Amino acid sequence: MSVAATAERPTANTPRSVVVEGNEAAAIGVGLARPxxxxxxxITPQSTLVEHLSQMIADGRLNASLMNVEGEHAVLNxxxxxxxxxxxxxxxxxxxxxxYMFEPYVRTPxxxxxxxxxxxxRDLLSPQCVWGGQQDAMVVREAGWIQMHCETxxxxxxTTVMAYKIAEHRDVMLPVNVCHDGNYxxxxxxxxxxxxxxxxxxxxxxxxxxxxxxxxxxxxxxxDPLTGGAGGPGPRNFVRYRKxxxxxxxxxxxxxxxxHAQWAERFGRNHAPLIEEYRLDDADCALVTIGSMTGxxxxxVDIARDQGEAVGLIKVKTFRPFPLEVMTAALAKVTRVGxxxxxxxxxxxxxxxxxxxxxxxxxxxxxxPAVSFIGGLAGADITAEHFARxxxxxxxxxxxxxxxxxxxxxxxx
Amino acid sequence: MQxxxxxxxxxxxxxxxLAPIATVLSKMLxxxxxxxxxxxxxxKCVQCGLCWLYCPVQCVTAKPRWFAFDLKVCKGCGVxxxxxxxxxxxxxxEAG
Numbered sequence: 001m002s003v004a005a006t007a008e009r010p011t012a013n014t015p016r017s018v019v020v021e022g023n024e025a026a027a028i029g030v031g032l033a034r035p036x037x038x039x040x041x042x043i044t045p046q047s048t049l050v051e052h053l054s055q056m057i058a059d060g061r062l063n064a065s066l067m068n069v070e071g072e073h074a075v076l077n078x079x080x081x082x083x084x085x086x087x088x089x090x091x092x093x094x095x096x097x098x099x100y101m102f103e104p105y106v107r108t109p110x111x112x113x114x115x116x117x118x119x120x121x122r123d124l125l126s127p128q129c130v131w132g133g134q135q136d137a138m139v140v141r142e143a144g145w146i147q148m149h150c151e152t153x154x155x156x157x158x159t160t161v162m163a164y165k166i167a168e169h170r171d172v173m174l175p176v177n178v179c180h181d182g183n184y185x186x187x188x189x190x191x192x193x194x195x196x197x198x199x200x201x202x203x204x205x206x207x208x209x210x211x212x213x214x215x216x217x218x219x220x221x222x223x224d225p226l227t228g229g230a231g232g233p234g235p236r237n238f239v240r241y242r243k244x245x246x247x248x249x250x251x252x253x254x255x256x257x258x259x260h261a262q263w264a265e266r267f268g269r270n271h272a273p274l275i276e277e278y279r280l281d282d283a284d285c286a287l288v289t290i291g292s293m294t295g296x297x298x299x300x301v302d303i304a305r306d307q308g309e310a311v312g313l314i315k316v317k318t319f320r321p322f323p324l325e326v327m328t329a330a331l332a333k334v335t336r337v338g339x340x341x342x343x344x345x346x347x348x349x350x351x352x353x354x355x356x357x358x359x360x361x362x363x364x365x366x367x368x369p370a371v372s373f374i375g376g377l378a379g380a381d382i383t384a385e386h387f388a389r390x391x392x393x394x395x396x397x398x399x400x401x402x403x404x405x406x407x408x409x410x411x412x413x
Numbered sequence: 414m415q416x417x418x419x420x421x422x423x424x425x426x427x428x429x430x431l432a433p434i435a436t437v438l439s440k441m442l443x444x445x446x447x448x449x450x451x452x453x454x455x456x457k458c459v460q461c462g463l464c465w466l467y468c469p470v471q472c473v474t475a476k477p478r479w480f481a482f483d484l485k486v487c488k489g490c491g492v493x494x495x496x497x498x499x500x501x502x503x504x505x506x507e508a509g
Binding site: 110111112113173211212213214217218219220221222223224225227240241243244247 | 421
């Protein structure tokens, strides 16, 4: 089944490119992975992503069942059933939608179901807002899903396909959120290269979702029995499963790197799997970024470099599991760091990626000045000028002068 | 215990720290943790069968002239007493 973006576009198995928005790039990636069931609810909210998918299914370009259910809670419960029956699944969600999905969402990783879902990141309510931000992704960062944040439209397509291979790896068996920034990537239109269907088929192999837990009359078992309670074996069993889940997450760090390397070898496109170091080796000051903001941040780094400033950048792609080892190694190269978040940690009055960067800094053994910047909330643009300001303030940062407030980059726009 | 038509899944072939599954039946029955038990007044019972229909654990059994409860299985929920049109069932506390 071809997944060309429209019927009149070139047929499968010829190298080709199309000009699409990020949501369509994700839909093409999903189509290439040949899911058995796509479950959607049209709004709480939904994006054009599943509109593209439902069109592909309606046109016969994707041989999958579209399950149109009554809300995101039912979306994920339904897809758990599909995965337990051996099917490959997909859905997309964001903002209030993932809030509505939360109960089955937190259960999915514990069931070790290798599902893939796009998270088109969006700021959470309130104030009422339908624009981009990463608050939704940050709120669910401890739910146990793998989170990979894309920088470009091409990376969305490629990562969406790779996500299935990562999720279904026997050492991982965990659900994956492929995150892309609402507005800037979801509606950002660029040219993307399309992988060939037969190459993707060979890359992914057949689905492997229920060899370990199943709804299958041929293999009768109780799925997710009560596990706990003092005085019996329950808590011991619970710890065993929890440890297994943690090991799956840690294994994912290796598998994500392997799968990205395999992708580069087969399709010729190299995406940094965990973090990307940009002009970092001789830098004394680094910005840490996540998601689509990275493009403008790289521009600001280039401009600063042209002015003779030793500035570099660390982009976080894989946020869950947190790539502690490579992050620590990258941070050890610099003497000052500024972290730009597109969301807020209410508990720390700082950004979530900033918090986690501080956690990695502990492991370098050398405390250095670190500054929290928050920008891009509610669809605001973080421009190269904003990043230039972040670089300048980071370069001035001194140890011990811990700011009482993060620096809000779009405060005076 | 009713015999299963098929052997349970052989879980020894997969890691035991992966997904929570159960492949042996629990020995515990609902009656092991019941706090109220149904008592039937045989004179009032007309064998209408409503308790049999409503019982969520299917512990109601028909006797020659009344209905009785399998107390190994009854969990003491009291639905039968609530629904009995003859008021023939009352719930009493389990002693000890």
